[in-house]
Amino acid sequence: MAGIRIDYLGMPLSLDELDGENLTFFNYCARHDFHLQKGPSGLMRYPPTTACPWTGERDHVWQRVEGRGAVYSYTEVHQAIQPAFRAFVPYMVLLVELDTQKGQPTADEGLRVMGNLCTADGKLAPPEMVRKVGIGSRVRMVFSDLAPGLSLPQWTLDETAPQPAKPWRYPQE
């Protein structure tokens, strides 16, 4: 597999050709298809790693995972540090706990997947959407297409899921 060098929001991103696990992961994402590594124990892991963090097993298959879950925690950035994000404040970085493998292998664990809050077409969400989302919000995965072979998994509000009456948000707006 060739490596990837691209520009996203004016920010250089690159994956080395040696980085097979990440290249495979992002290649699936480029097909809008979310796959994670699954080891012989049946446990999946995120993000891609050389071996299973719970069993140490290196053998794995790539398994399709449904991109649905609830916001577990987040930050809402008002002062962007990276120049690429200055035009998009406030932007949200979400930590989403997937419905798949929730509470495994221990009650306090799950597959917690990063991403920005986005519109359904994978653009960083406008402020009025940011204000609707908090801990507990139901979200579904969408993708930002950056280049052939590279899309970033992102999150948007799940219109089909029942939403909490009042997702928990930081008390100051």
Added chain:
Amino acid sequence: MPAEIDTSSAKHLRGKYAIVGVGETSYSRGSGRTTRALATWAVGNAMRDAGLRADQVDGMLSYSSGDSTFAPFVAGDLGLRLDFYMDVFGGGSSTEALVGMAMGVIEAGMCKTVAIFRSMNGYSQVRIGGTGVRSAAPVVGDQLHGRAYGWQTAGQMFSFTFLRHMYEYGTTPEQVAMVKVIHSEHASNNPKAFYKQRVTVADVVNSKLICKPLHLLDCCVETDNATCIIVTRSERARDLKQRPALILGVAGRVSKPRMDMHYQHGPITRVAGHYAKDILWRNAGVGPEDIDVTGSYDAFTFTTMLQLEDYGFCKKGEGGHYVADGSMRLGGRRPNNTSGGHLCEGYTHGMNMVIENVRQLRGEADDNCPLGPDGKRRHSHDYREGGCRQVRDCELTANLGWAMPGTGSALVMARG
């Protein structure tokens, strides 16, 4: 001490080593000097403080994130010939870990006295907050799972833990703001502090939002500085200038499972101190209730709170109450960061909090009270603005160092 604390191990090292010298530069924005020059000043100051000559310091340790100088340069500038040195990669919580490593290399017979330094132009060169060169660096490899989302700085990366704590335990912005309020009170009695102005809860929660839940005043102050402590055998301290700060126990770079992806392993409000406490209190032979002064790392207001909880100074989830109830204030039950810490004195990656506790144990954490005929301060223990900083009868201190939610180190010292 609670009965369940195992005090059976490491007793032979308890009190065998000591911090015998401390030194620093000023905390500025625009030092006008290289990190090599700053380090040379700080190590030189610590040697003078200890009363150590150049031929009496034969070991050196430093830590940095590629933004500092190297021990051999500093040693050369001070006329030292080293039998041991190592420059390690590391930020917060390295100080306490390197104290333990210094004990180890002396115990192994590799050298006798180790100077540990951290030098940074944290404002004027490589900004510790992540702006400037670090924010402009290309996003490579595994960073695509983080920095590509605008999730890069310490504040952004720790905020999942901070917000989840508020969600799970009802911790309020006003409670956490008290960390800054109290540290600013302490800094107002410390002429070395970069920010000496006392602030209120309203000042903190009305300051600019950086990334929720952090306001500008929840974040530490980037400065240029170098800091140094010197470790040797306690028996050597008898021939030196200062009353030693005896090292009772250390815990170094203790990590949560999956430290680099700490947010995968829950509960995410649990920080590394949860694991480090069992090593620290066992090695030191004391418990949190015995401690007179804490130095709980305040890269952010929240980090102070989270560590005090997980090291057992209060129950899990009650950190908001603990930091807001006045316990941490000079004159309170157990003052924290009496120099003003990272939030006010200056950010050092942890060293200034150890320096301050050494001074507390010596009875010399005071820059304002009148001098007596012996040249020592006559402590008023009046902690009003511009007043005393020395804690009454300070015998035991604990430093709780933070690298990130997933890694921490700690150190207990006793008055020698």
